[in-house]
Amino acid sequence: MxxxxxxxxxxxxxxxxxxxxxxxxxxxxxxxxxxxxxxxxxxxxxxxxxxxxxxxxxxxxxxxxxxxxxxxxxxxxxxxxxxxxxxxxxxxxxxxxxxxxxxxxxxxxxxxxxxxxxxxxxxxxxxxxxxxxxxxxxxxxxxxxxxxxxxxxxxxxxxxxxxxxxxxxxxxxxxxxxxxxxxxxxxxxxxxxxxxxxxxxxxxxxxxxxxxxxxxxxxxxxxxxxxxxxxxxxxxxxPGVECVFTDLQEEIVEELRSSKRSKTVREISEAVGCSKEHVRQTLDRLVDTEFGEPSVHVSEGAGTHGATLYSDSGLPSVGYVDLQESPTNPYGDSSRWALAICDPDERGNVDQGMSSRSSDTSTEVWDWRSPPDTCD
CATH class of the missing domain: 3.40.50.300 (P-loop containing nucleotide triphosphate hydrolases)
Incomplete structure (x- = not known):
């Protein structure tokens, strides 16, 4: 109500x-x-x-x-x-x-x-x-x-x-x-x-x-x-989610993520049941820095008969997400004021309770007990 x-x-x-x-x-x-x-x-x-x-x-x-x-x-x-x-x-x-x-x-x-x-x-x-x-x-x-x-x-x-x-x-x-x-x-x-x-x-x-x-x-x-x-x-x-893997790409990624050793394109394609070209294109995209740091480590010529070896270096399982935050701009204004309301002392002086980070100039503190002499 x-x-x-x-x-x-x-x-x-x-x-x-x-x-x-x-x-x-x-x-x-x-x-x-x-x-x-x-x-x-x-x-x-x-x-x-x-x-x-x-x-x-x-x-x-x-x-x-x-x-x-x-x-x-x-x-x-x-x-x-x-x-x-x-x-x-x-x-x-x-x-x-x-x-x-x-x-x-x-x-x-x-x-x-x-x-x-x-x-x-x-x-x-x-x-x-x-x-x-x-x-x-x-x-x-x-x-x-x-x-x-x-x-x-x-x-x-x-x-x-x-x-x-x-x-x-x-x-x-x-x-x-x-x-x-x-x-x-x-x-x-x-x-x-x-x-x-x-x-x-x-x-x-x-x-x-x-x-x-x-x-x-x-x-x-x-x-x-x-x-x-x-x-x-x-x-x-x-940006948030940049890329979501297809079902087949997920299988390729999981095969590499779950392996304790580096693998060739042929080994991955045989395990997943797809063409070597599809595996190669998927891995090349994961190596690319389009979505930040590479999540696949590549060792060219390190395998049998000079084959390229691939290993996991931080692969996500379902897709790429960019939550890298740009630094938050600091607050640069140095003129933030703090107010203190204080009792005047017996001599009628007041504690200068209002100060600025950018100035040492004294400023009167409002005597809240007495009304102003004039009203504009």
Whole structure:
């Protein structure tokens, strides 16, 4: 039940990213909003004071709600990502947040990737929960779409109007166009509402980590696999899954990974049951530095009759993932101020409690016990 704000002069929304139409619908239609912090300021506080780093994985939106959620999960790429997180972070990676429609399947995939007793939440239950407050690594997978009815009903409540964007298939049947667009006079407002809802859930989900800004040892890195997040929310963006092996490539890779010695192309092709050319092309691609450091070691002419030998030097089992983060830019502004409110001493002097890292100039401290002599 939303309280009556009709008599309120001002409101403070804590830890919230809703669009203005949502504020208007839940408070009063004439409300005006002002951000307490700009996106960059909020990012700096989150990164340097709270210790939470947000890594955007890829540039896809990835809706994972509705009847087709499991179809859109894209398990092949997700398996590659989970395997990489396990290899990179070991037992530190054990938690994830996603939609309720795919939560159980994501838990199964995490277990298959080697996560011991994974713990998950789903969107809609993440607010005010601190289950993951001390976790060092987390994953937010996809986003929850509120649906067209939610947006259109809210528009009607605000006496606005828009329609969903549609398209026509080859049979002349009309369907909801891809891209989640709207049409009509208030289409931009509809899009703003949609973005606000999904972005707020993402911000809340990532915010389940690093919950104690007073403790410098409580830090976390959260990998967010969607671009549906507030502006400036991600500290860095990484490509994510670059390549997923085909079934045959997986067999070739596993043959090399499981071997205790170097092997020739002929030996691998005979073990897998494919042509030597296919093995050679696969290995050449793995040797290539297109996806970072080579994961196959090559010894040319070291085998019988001068054959080339191949051995594993860090092969992934299902695909290549690039989560190499570019260094986070340091905060270079030297004019951060610290304010201290102090009692004046008996002589009427005050302790100069406000100082700047870039200046030694004394500054008065506000005498909070006495009102100002004048009021402008």
């Amino acid at each position: 939303v309280p009556d704000f009709g008599s309120a002069r001002s409101l403070v929304g804590l830890d919230a990213h809703p669009a203005v139409p949502l504020w208007q619908a839940n408070t009063v239609p004439w409300i005006k909003t002002t951000d307490v912090l700009e996106p960059e300021e909020r990012q700096l506080w989150r990164r340097y004071e709270r210790g939470l780093r947000v890594v955007q994985v890829g540039d896809a939106t990835r809706p994972l709600s509705g009847d087709k959620a499991l179809e859109w999960l894209n398990e092949d790429k997700l398996e590659a990502l989970l395997e990489h997180l396990v290899d990179e972070y070991g037992t530190q990676f054990r938690t994830a947040i996603t939609t309720s429609q795919v939560e159980d399947r994501l838990e199964e995939l995490m277990e298959e990737a080697g996560v011991h007793r994974p713990e998950l939440m789903h969107f809609g239950e993440e607010k005010s929960r601190n289950d993951f407050e001390h976790e060092r690594v987390g994953l937010v997978n996809g986003y929850m779409d509120p649906g067209d009815d939610y947006v259109l009903d809210l528009l009607a409540e605000l006496d606005l109007e828009a329609e969903v964007e549609t398209a026509v298939d080859d049979a002349g049947e009309e369907y909801r166009a891809r891209g989640r667009g709207f049409e009509g006079e208030d289409a931009e407002t509809a899009q703003e509402i949609l973005a606000s809802v999904r972005e707020n859930h993402i911000a809340q989900a990532a915010g389940r980590y690093a919950r104690d800004p007073t403790d410098p040892d409580v830090t976390a890195t959260v990998f967010v696999r969607t671009d549906a997040m507030p502006p400036g929310f991600a500290d860095v963006q990484v």
